[in-house]
Amino acid sequence: MIEVRKKDKETTESLMRRFSRKIQQSGVLVRARRTRFRNDEKSKTEKRTEALYKVKIRKEIDKLKKLGKFDDEALRNIKRKME
Template identity: 45%
Template sequence: MQILAKFVVFRYDKAIKTNFERQVIHLIEVKRKGNERFESLLRRFNREIQQSGILTIAKKNRYFEKEPNRGERRISAMRKTERRRIKQGY
């Protein structure tokens, strides 16, 4: 007995919550080419996901962060870039 599975299309809706609404921003679709193996199809899908930046957005929005914390993080990032500039002599 042999079990065959065909995965024709993978889809991932990149959605961001804004004001309790979900907005679909980007749709990634990878279609199977001829006799393409599942591993290569999955590899192409993962590459598309990484290039689109979906993972970085998902990781950023994984946990709720209060507004003061976001401001502190932004200020610390600015300080860090300023230190780099000074260190490099710009």
């Protein structure tokens, strides 16, 4: 953890500048930005479950398209029904 204390007769601007420099030199900001949007790998089970869900949705959509009943509302209903 970075800690910066105000010195005697030091302005707030110079304190902030010193703090910013310490943050950059320590690499804390770089690490935080790197891990900010990091997604963990999905497990095999999660991948399979997701794939099965997509297959079910695709089958339902194809069935409705053949019947001529597919639209945006139907898609929402399918997804709601599959959950």
